Amino acid sequence: MKKRKIPMRKDLLSGEMFPKKSLVRIVKQQDNTVAIDPTGKAAGRGAYVALDPAAVQKAKKKQLIEKAFSIKIDPSFYDELFAYVDHQKARQELFGDQA
Template identity: 80%
Template structure:
């Protein structure tokens, strides 16, 4: 049986290559609206963030996502992202990958 290739993406916060399934996609559309993309298929420019709540909190202070997309993002988005990442991390620990 042929071994499948695992898609790798770079984590925006740590600059490490990781399997795509271990990351969450953030997307900016043409109207400069930034949103969490759980399906990974939304149209627009995407960036990937690891499921690490501590890194997301650090990113809020450094405004890393603002710099990646070149726009100003509201602080509430970082709070929503932290809640989503924290929830997904807890799900992974409960149910496995």
């Protein structure tokens, strides 16, 4: 049986490569809004973030997502992203890696 290729993506916050399924996609849509894309299929420019709540806090401090998308982002988005990443990480630890 042929081994499947695992798509890799670069984490915006650390610069490391990870399997796509272990990252969360953030998308900048045409109307310059930024949203979390849990499906990974939304239209727009995407960036990937690892499931690390500490890295999200660091990104908020350094405004890394704003720099990546070249737009001003509401601080509440970082709180939403932190909550989502924290939830997904806890879920992954609880249920294991269900791909």
